[in-house]
Each structure stands twice: as C-alpha cells, then as structure tokens.
Amino acid sequence: MYILLTIAAFITLFPLIIVLSSSFKNESELFNFPFRFIPEKVITTNFLRLMDRFPRYIWNSVKLTTTIVIVQLFTAATGAYVFTKLRWKGRDFIFGLYLASMMIPMQAVMIPQFLIIRNINLYDTHLSLVLLGAFTAFGTFLIKQYFMSIPDTYCEAARIDGAKEWTIFTTLMLPMSKAVLVTQVIFSFRFFWNDFFTPLIYITTPSLKTLPLGMTDFVREQYVYWGPQMAAALISIVPVLIIFLFGQKYFVQGVASSGLKG
Amino acid sequence: MKKRTYLLVTVLALLCSGVLFAAGGAESAASKKDEGPVVISYYTWDDGSHKALIDTFNATHSHIQVNAQILPAADYETKLTTLLSGRADIDAFMEKRQSDMFGQYANGYLEPLDSYIKATGKPNEAVEAFKSSSVINGDIVVIPWRGGAYYTYYNKNVFKKAGVPTPDYYVERGEWTWEKFEEVSKAITAADSKLVGSTIYIWGGQGFFQAGQAGDSIVTPDGKIDSIENVVKQLEMRKRLEDVGAMWSLIDMKVTKLHYSKQFYDGNVGMLLIGEWFPGQMVVGAKDGLLAFDFEDWGITRLPCDQEEYVTVGLPTGNCITSYSKKKDAAFEFINWMSGPAGAAVAASYGVLPAAPGEAARAEIAKNLPKGNSIDYFLEPKRNNTANFSPYGTRVETEFATIQEDFLLGNMTVDQFRTKFTKTLNDIIKTTY
Amino acid sequence: MNTTHSLRKTGTILSFLLPSFIGFLIFVFSPMIGAIALSFTNYSGGPNFRFIGLKNYMVAFTDQNFLSYLLVTFEFMTITVIFQIGLGLGFALLLSRNFKGCSTYRGILYLPNILSSVAVGLAFMFIFEPSSGFMNQLLASLGLPTSKWLASSKSSLSVIITIAIWQNFGYYMVLFIGGLQNISRTQYEAAEMDGAGKIKQFFHVTLPGLSPILFYGLTIAIIRGFQVFDYIYIMTGGQQGGGPAGSTNVLAFDIYLNAFTFFRFGYASAESVILMIIILAVTFLQSHGQKKWVNYDIV
Numbered sequence: 001m002y003i004l005l006t007i008a009a010f011i012t013l014f015p016l017i018i019v020l021s022s023s024f025k026n027e028s029e030l031f032n033f034p035f036r037f038i039p040e041k042v043i044t045t046n047f048l049r050l051m052d053r054f055p056r057y058i059w060n061s062v063k064l065t066t067t068i069v070i071v072q073l074f075t076a077a078t079g080a081y082v083f084t085k086l087r088w089k090g091r092d093f094i095f096g097l098y099l100a101s102m103m104i105p106m107q108a109v110m111i112p113q114f115l116i117i118r119n120i121n122l123y124d125t126h127l128s129l130v131l132l133g134a135f136t137a138f139g140t141f142l143i144k145q146y147f148m149s150i151p152d153t154y155c156e157a158a159r160i161d162g163a164k165e166w167t168i169f170t171t172l173m174l175p176m177s178k179a180v181l182v183t184q185v186i187f188s189f190r191f192f193w194n195d196f197f198t199p200l201i202y203i204t205t206p207s208l209k210t211l212p213l214g215m216t217d218f219v220r221e222q223y224v225y226w227g228p229q230m231a232a233a234l235i236s237i238v239p240v241l242i243i244f245l246f247g248q249k250y251f252v253q254g255v256a257s258s259g260l261k262g
Numbered sequence: 263m264k265k266r267t268y269l270l271v272t273v274l275a276l277l278c279s280g281v282l283f284a285a286g287g288a289e290s291a292a293s294k295k296d297e298g299p300v301v302i303s304y305y306t307w308d309d310g311s312h313k314a315l316i317d318t319f320n321a322t323h324s325h326i327q328v329n330a331q332i333l334p335a336a337d338y339e340t341k342l343t344t345l346l347s348g349r350a351d352i353d354a355f356m357e358k359r360q361s362d363m364f365g366q367y368a369n370g371y372l373e374p375l376d377s378y379i380k381a382t383g384k385p386n387e388a389v390e391a392f393k394s395s396s397v398i399n400g401d402i403v404v405i406p407w408r409g410g411a412y413y414t415y416y417n418k419n420v421f422k423k424a425g426v427p428t429p430d431y432y433v434e435r436g437e438w439t440w441e442k443f444e445e446v447s448k449a450i451t452a453a454d455s456k457l458v459g460s461t462i463y464i465w466g467g468q469g470f471f472q473a474g475q476a477g478d479s480i481v482t483p484d485g486k487i488d489s490i491e492n493v494v495k496q497l498e499m500r501k502r503l504e505d506v507g508a509m510w511s512l513i514d515m516k517v518t519k520l521h522y523s524k525q526f527y528d529g530n531v532g533m534l535l536i537g538e539w540f541p542g543q544m545v546v547g548a549k550d551g552l553l554a555f556d557f558e559d560w561g562i563t564r565l566p567c568d569q570e571e572y573v574t575v576g577l578p579t580g581n582c583i584t585s586y587s588k589k590k591d592a593a594f595e596f597i598n599w600m601s602g603p604a605g606a607a608v609a610a611s612y613g614v615l616p617a618a619p620g621e622a623a624r625a626e627i628a629k630n631l632p633k634g635n636s637i638d639y640f641l642e643p644k645r646n647n648t649a650n651f652s653p654y655g656t657r658v659e660t661e662f663a664t665i666q667e668d669f670l671l672g673n674m675t676v677d678q679f680r681t682k683f684t685k686t687l688n689d690i691i692k693t694t695y
Numbered sequence: 696m697n698t699t700h701s702l703r704k705t706g707t708i709l710s711f712l713l714p715s716f717i718g719f720l721i722f723v724f725s726p727m728i729g730a731i732a733l734s735f736t737n738y739s740g741g742p743n744f745r746f747i748g749l750k751n752y753m754v755a756f757t758d759q760n761f762l763s764y765l766l767v768t769f770e771f772m773t774i775t776v777i778f779q780i781g782l783g784l785g786f787a788l789l790l791s792r793n794f795k796g797c798s799t800y801r802g803i804l805y806l807p808n809i810l811s812s813v814a815v816g817l818a819f820m821f822i823f824e825p826s827s828g829f830m831n832q833l834l835a836s837l838g839l840p841t842s843k844w845l846a847s848s849k850s851s852l853s854v855i856i857t858i859a860i861w862q863n864f865g866y867y868m869v870l871f872i873g874g875l876q877n878i879s880r881t882q883y884e885a886a887e888m889d890g891a892g893k894i895k896q897f898f899h900v901t902l903p904g905l906s907p908i909l910f911y912g913l914t915i916a917i918i919r920g921f922q923v924f925d926y927i928y929i930m931t932g933g934q935q936g937g938g939p940a941g942s943t944n945v946l947a948f949d950i951y952l953n954a955f956t957f958f959r960f961g962y963a964s965a966e967s968v969i970l971m972i973i974i975l976a977v978t979f980l981q982s983h984g985q986k987k988w989v990n991y992d993i994v
Binding site: 339340343344346347362365366368369370371511513514516517518519656657660664665667668671673689692693695 | 737739740741742743747750754758820824825826843844845846847848931937939940941944952955956957958960962
Binding site for chain 1: 707708710711712714715716717718719721722723724725726727728729730733786789790800802803804805806807808809810811812813814815817818819821822829861865918921922924925928929947950951954960963964967968970971974975978
C-alpha cells in the first residue's frame with residue numbers, strides 16, 4: 001500500500017518539481033534532452049526579470065485576497081447564522097435561492113454583472129472585485145452545515161439568559177466554529193488568490209493587475225519566455241502553500257464537516 | 263405567506279436590475295473649467311512605436327495632452343469592447359482588428375470624421391491611400407496611421423545554405439508566383455531538414471492571401487458568399503508544405519505559442535510572410551540580442567503573387583474617435599497628427615511603414631532596413647486588397663481558423679472542406695443579426 | 696409590546712441576513728435575470744439592439760457547432776467526474792485511518808488543488824510541449840511512441856481531462872476522508888459480528904455511511920465539470936482557443952468567445968441560460984435520485 005501511495009505522491013508532485021527546476025534554468029537549457037533536475041547553470045535571472053512588476057502584482061493579490069477573504073467570512077458567517085439559528089418566514093426559500101446560485105456558470109452572469117459594475121462607475125477598480133466576491137454561496141453553505149451540527153441548546157440557553165443575538169453569535173458560535181472558519185479562509189484565500197477570469201475582465205490598468213493576470217504577461221505578442229513563466233508559477237504557489245501547511249489540521253476537519261447531513 | 267416572500271424577492275430583484283442597468287452613463291464629476299491643456303484619454307496596445315508616438319505628441323503639443331491607457335495586445339479587442347460597452351472614459355483608440363469597426367459602427371460608437379477632415383482644408387493622405395477600408399456606409403470612421411502591406415521576409419543565410427536563389431531573384435524575373443514559393447520552400451527543407459522553408463502565422467486571415475490578391479471578399483458586405491477557391495488553393499498548398507516539413511506547422515505554433523518573430527530570429531526559417539510592422543520587430547530583436555544572424559543577412563521583397571499586376575494584402579491600422587467623447591476636437595488633432603508627416607517620421611524610426619510616408623519617413627525607414635533592394639520593395643507604390651473586411655469578418659476569420667486546423671490534421675478531404683466552409687459561411691450570414 | 700419586540704426581531708434578522716443577501720441580490724440574482732433578459736435580444740455591446748424573442752435559442756439548437764460543444768462539455772464532465780470521484784474515494788479509503796505519515800500523504804495528494812489553474816495550465820503546457828517537451832523526452836527514452844498532445848485534435852481533450860483530474864481528485868479525497876472518519880467504528884464492529892467480510896462491510900456500512908458526502912461531492916463535481924473554462928483558455932490559445940479543430944471547445948468557452956470576440960452578447964447569454972438549465976436539470980435529477988441511495992441515518 002505504501003508503494004501505491006508513494007507512486008501517487010510522486011506523480012502528483014512531479015509537475016511541481018519540474019516547475020521548480022525550470023524556474024532556475026536558462027532559456028536555452030529548458031528544453032534540453034535529457035531533462036536535468038539540477039540545472040547545469042543555476043540562474044536567478046528568471047526571477048529577476050519578474051522583479052520589475054511582480055512585487056506590484058503580489059501586493060495587489062495580497063491586498064485584494066485578504067480583503068475579500070475577510071468580507072466573505074463576515075457575509076458567510078452571518079448568513080449561516082441567520083439560516084440556522086434564527087427562525088423566520090421564507091428562510092428555506094431564500095437559502096434555496098443561494099444554493100441554486102451555485103449552479104449558475106460564471107459566463108452566464110458576467111455580461112450583466114459587468115454592465116452593473118460599469119454603471120456604478122467601478123470598472124477597473126479593486127473595489128469591483130471585492131463587491132463581486134462578497135457573496136459566497138459555497139461559503140455560506142459550508143458554515144451553515146457546521147453551525148447545524150452545533151446543538152441548538154447552547155443558543156437557547158443563552159437566549160433564556162437574555163443575551164442578544166449578536167452577542168450569541170460573536171461570543172458563542174464563532175469561537176466554537178474555529179475549524180470551519182479556518183477552512184472557509186483557506187478555501188476563500190485559495191480561490192481568490194488564483195482567480196484569473198474575473199480580474200481578466202475587470203482590470204485594465206497594469207498597476208492594478210493581480211498575480212494570475214500578471215503571470216500571463218510573458219505569454220504575449222512576442223514569444224513565451226518559459227523560464228520567467230515557471231518562476232512566476234512558482235511564486236504564485238508559495239503563499240497558498242504556506243497557508244495550507246499551517247491550516248492543514250483544521251482543514252481536513254472543516255472539509256469533512258461540510259458534507260455532513262446533506 | 264411563502265407566496266408573499268417569492269413576490270417580494272422577485273420584485274426587488276427586478277427593481278434592482280432595472281435601476282442598475284438604466285443608471286448607466288451618468289457622468290459623476292462635473293467638469294471643471296479647463297485651465298491647463300485638454301487631456302484626452304487614448305487607448306492602444308503595448309508596442310514601442312505607439313508609446314513613442316504618444317510621447318512625441320505630448321512633448322510637442324502643450325495645449326493637448328494624451329493620457330495613454332496601454333492594454334496588453336493579447337486580449338486587446340476583448341478589453342476594448344468591454345470598455346466601449348460600458349462607455350468607459352475613452353476619447354480615441356487604436357483599432358486592432360479592423361473588422362470590429364462594423365460592430366462598433368452599428369452600435370453607434372464611432373464618430374464620423376468627414377466633417378473634421380473637411381475642416382482641415384484638404385483630404386487626409388492616409389485616408390485617401392486606404393479609402394476602401396476607412397469608410398463604412400459612406401462615413402469615414404478611422405484615420406490610418408500605419409500602412410498595411412504584406413511582404414516576403416527572407417533569411418539570406420538560409421538560402422545560401424540551401425543553395426537556392428533568394429526570392430528577389432525571382433521577383434526581378436517576374437516569376438515569384440505561389441507555385442514558385444512552394445517550390446523554393448520545399449527546396450530549402452530538402453537541402454537541410456533542420457531548415458524550415460517558410461512560415462505563415464496562425465491568424466485566420468493569413469489563409470486569405472491568395473483570395474485577397476485575386477480580389478475576392480469571402481463574404482461581401484451585403485451578405486453573399488464570394489468565391490472560396492483561392493482559400494482552398496492556399497490551404498492545400500499549406501498542407502502540402504506542412505506535410506514535408508517545409509512550412510512550420512500551424513497547430514504546433516498555436517499550441518507552443520511560438521511567435522513568428524522568434525522563429526525568424528532563431529535563423530532556421532527561410533521565408534516569413536507577414537505584415538509591414540515586422541522590420542520594427544527585427545530592430546527590437548537585434549537590440550535585445552535575440553537575432554541568430556547578422557542584421558544585414560535578411561531582406562524584404564514582394565509577396566508571392568499570381569496576378570498580372572502585383573497586389574499585396576493587408577489592412578491599415580488606424581485610430582477612431584468615440585461618438586460619446588467630450589473632447590472630439592482635441593482627439594481629432596491627435597489622430598490627425600499621427601497620420602501626418604510628423605507621426606510618420608516617428609513611426610518610421612521604429613521600422614513601421616506609415617500610411618502616408620513622407621520624405622523624412624523614407625529616410626528613417628531606410629535606417630532600419632538591411633542595405634540593398636529591401637527598401638525599394640518595402641516602399642514601392644503598390645495595390646493593396648483587403649479580403650474579409652466586412653461585418654462578417656471576425657467570425658469568418660475565427661471559424662476558418664478552426665476548420666483549417668481540421669483539414670491540416672488530415673481529418674477531411676478538400677471537398678469536405680469546401681462543403682464545411684461554405685456551410686459555415688452560410689451559417690454566419692444567417693446568424694449575424 | 697409585541698410590535699416593538701417583533702420589529703426588533705425583524706431588525707436583528709435583517710442585520711444578519713443583509714450582508715450576504717445584498718451581495719446576492721445585486722451581483723448574482725439580478726445579473727441572472729439580466730442574462731435571461733439579454734438572451735432574448737441581439738445585444739452587441741452598444742445601445743442599438745432589439746428584442747428578438749427566441750431567435751437565439753433556435754439558432755443555438757440548430758447549430759451543429761453548438762451541439763458539438765455540448766458533446767465536448769458532456770464528455771469532459773463525465774470523464775473528470777468519474778475519475779475525480781473514483782480516485783478521490785480510492786485514496787480516501789487508503790488514507791482515512793490514521794497511520795504513520797498519513798497526513799503527509801494527504802497533504803501531498805491535495806496539493807495540486809490549491810494551485811491556480813493558470814499556473815497548472817502553463818506548467819503542463821511546458822511539460823507536454825509537442826516536440827521537445829519533457830513528456831515526449833521521457834516516452835522516447837523508454838522507447839514508447841510520442842504524441843502531439845495538445846497539438847492533435849485526438850489527444851488534446853484527453854490531455855486537458857488528465858490535467859483536470861490531477862488537479863482536483865485531492866479535493867474529493869479530503870472530502871471523503873472526512874466522511875469516512877465520521878462513520879463510527881461501532882457500525883463496522885456490528886457488521887463484523889454479523890459475520891460480514893471486508894467486501895460486504897464496504898457495501899453495507901461504508902458506502903451507505905458515505906452516501907451523503909458522496910452525493911455532495913458528486914454534485915459539486917458535476918457542476919464544476921460543466922463550467923470548465925480556465926484550462927481551455929490557458930492551454931489552447933486564449934482568445935483563439937478551443938483546441939485544434941475545436942476539439943476542446945467546451946460550452947463555457949464558446950460563451951466567452953461569442954461574447955467577447957464576436958460581441959454577440961445576446962446569443963452568448965442564450966447559451967449561458969441553456970447551460971444553466973442543463974446544470975439545474977442534472978442536479979435536480981441527482982437530487983431526486985438521492986432518495987434512493989443516499990442514507991442519512993447511519994452515523
């Protein structure tokens with residue numbers, strides 16, 4: 001069994017190793033045969049080439065992703081709370097709408113969305129991306145499932161003691177839901193850090209570009225510089241990797257609870 | 263009770279949609295009284311010559327300043343459409359895909375320029391040189407600044423290695439036909455299999471050289487299919503050449519994103535059939551140290567041509583003014599300047615062929631070309647035909663690009679291609695509404 | 696007394712509801728209505744458009760190309776779903792019990808999922824380079840035939856499917872691990888006491904116990920399969936993409952092409968609505984079917 005797992009792990013990691021190795025190679029060495037893992041000549045120019053604008057892209061991505069993650073956490077958690085711990089008419093209907101929205105393909109709504117953004121004068125701004133990303137059906141769903149597994153008795157008890165709903169939310173529910181909240185952060189961070197399509201449509205000014213957009217910089221009119229391309233890919237992987245490694249423990253727990261009790 | 267909620271939500275949504283869609287175009291900031299120069303917002307794609315033109319204009323005109331928005335070339339057309347549809351702040355822009363102008367015109371985005379040109383007192387040379395591709399429905403909608411013409415760029419070393427005379431030898435004897443082009447391509451690769459005889463790039467329109475030269479228009483502006491035989495002829499030639507490795511495989515180029523400039527720079531390609539902007543790329547290539555051969559070892563000559571009188575293909579590149587711009591006069595002054603002798607000189611210094619080259623431009627251009635007869639061929643007056651310039655143009659080009667791949671892969675016979683292409687053209691005509 | 700109380704209650708509910716609902720209403724729900732509205736017009740990016748009824752839909756259904764896009768999309772979706780769920784389940788079974796090094800393996804197998812599809816697409820384009828790419832070098836050195844990968848209309852879709860599976864099976868694996876760990880040991884012990892062997896246990900305890908999550912995973916996989924875009928865009932040529940001879944032209948890409956290359960927004964919206972309806976239909980069928988095989992009681 002270990003053999004099988006090791007083979008699988010190898011196949012999985014392999015392309016990444018190639019990316020790692022290629023990012024340190026000179027353009028001419030890249031397609032050399034046979035493929036060498038340690039480049040003949042280790043160069044850092046691929047990374048240096050990125051220096052003139054990638055710091056900007058990275059900063060944009062960090063700023064934007066962090067903002068969206070925080071906003072999403074807020075909207076998803078409050079949404080989850082209102083759909084589980086509070087009773088009101090139309091609750092299930094509206095949640096049904098949220099669920100249905102998960103099935104809407106991006107392409108279906110991008111044109112009207114674009115028109116809306118344009119009409120409120122937010123084209124080519126980071127704010128537009130934040131607004132578009134604020135609502136998350138998946139996130140609300142995820143946290144809702146988790147909240148549902150927390151017995152209602154806790155909240156009931158607190159209500160009997162006269163606590164306000166927001167107090168219950170912040171001092172009771174949230175602390176107990178650390179696992180799923182961390183999971184939401186990971187999912188959310190990963191999605192927006194890597195989001196390519198939305199910035200493609202909404203960002204025009206080079207200084208506002210995010211990392212995925214910036215990565216295709218080298219795939220342009222002229223030629224594809226594979227070296228810097230691989231270096232860029234590598235850079236985009238590192239932050240997400242770090243967050244993942246740190247949050248891995250919560251993560252499995254969180255993903256696991258998301259599918260519970262349909 | 264539930265029904266009420268349904269209703270409420272739907273009404274709310276419809277209200278929202280209505281308000282948000284209708285709220286478009288409201289100018290938020292009130293314009294202040296201008297004391298400084300008029301600033302116009304101008305969109306173009308990333309090319310050294312464009313930036314130089316903008317900078318030169320700004321340096322020499324104190325009463326108008328161009329605020330340039332440079333978009334990456336790869337998705338330029340998409341971006342531009344997005345911006346126009348949202349009435350973004352654009353006063354003028356450079357048109358990258360000429361057939362897009364039809365759609366833009368139909369949507370009322372293009373400002374007719376006839377009255378502005380008339381006010382200058384004389385016809386615009388550039389417009390006159392490319393009248394047929396600057397006018398839609400009787401309105402002049404674009405002012406060309408870069409001329410359109412395709413040439414044969416060749417690598418002298420490759421020809422020497424293969425022991426074949428360079429194309430200009432055949433041009434001089436009036437023998438530079440497509441048949442000869444095929445023969446020469448094959449000869450080069452036959453002499454050394456590492457050499458690729460010729461290369462033609464992946465854009466759909468590159469398959470219409472012969473059609474354009476013959477005066478065909480694939481689909482006429484009023485929606486009828488012209489002849490497609492020349493398209494077939496060229497495609498068959500391409501397949502024959504690709505099958506023996508004498509022409510760079512189109513699909514390989516697309517998949518590897520290998521650019522024609524790199525192919526030529528690397529020095530293993532005998533001939534490249536591409537447009538008039540290429541000397542500019544050669545200059546850049548030399549500067550960046552990417553040329554595998556000496557700058558004097560390449561040349562320019564005519565496109566292969568089967569017609570009695572030489573004709574080349576290529577659409578000019580020009581600038582348009584948006585109909586909703588609030589600074590049309592200033593915008594016009596800018597784009598008019600770009601097409602005039604001053605702009606031409608700047609363009610020429612980047613190896614670009616201006617639409618209306620003046621004397622100064624010619625001298626500049628010569629500096630960026632290899633010595634010899636290249637400059638003569640580059641600048642000789644010639645007829646220029648624009649195949650596929652119609653409202654159907656973009657779709658024809660894109661759909662053709664897909665079908666030709668199928669043919670090149672050997673998945674269909676010539677007759678199947680004819681049938682499929684004709685059917686596709688009919689579909690395009692029927693579904694353009 | 697009652698009215699102030701219920702007003703306050705409404706206020707509280709609203710305060711929790713609005714953050715997500717406003718975003719939903721403005722940026723999800725009304726665009727969807729807008730898309731449906733646009734699908735009945737010939738909107739092309741400007742003010743001059745008109746209502747044309749069902750014309751877009753009729754054109755779509757009679758267009759040979761559209762049907763082939765549907766087929767390609769279905770093909771992509773089916774194969775990726777089967778393998779993503781299959782591999783995910785298989786590895787989850789291997790890695791659900793805690794043994795030495797299991798979380799390392801879990802982490803590694805999940806790793807591709809956190810990468811951006813752009814990075815993945817570019818990396819694999821490099822690896823599968825048709826002439827001297829790594830894969831071909833490897834195959835050649837082993838004496839195996841090489842392939843043109845993305846440059847051949849026959850293999851192009853398969854390559855992209857493989858890459859999609861590579862990147863995504865880890866997600867489902869982790870999902871199923873969670874589900875498996877949630878099935879209590881006592882269920883297995885009871886089955887064993889009844890004399891059920893490993894295989895019987897799998898079918899009578901594991902699968903039913905896993906079924907809610909399996910259903911969730913299946914649903915997500917199907918939805919995502921239908922919506923694939925990034926890989927196609929990155930690996931088959933961006934604006935001019937769609938694989939050699941349209942072999943990887945999936946519906947989502949065609950919508951993008953029609954909207955942003957041909958500016959046929961009305962038609963593109965119609966295609967999107969059709970895609971949306973298909974996804975809804977499939978999910979609905981799924982959800983109906985769940986009553987038959989999904990078992991919520993076992994935990």
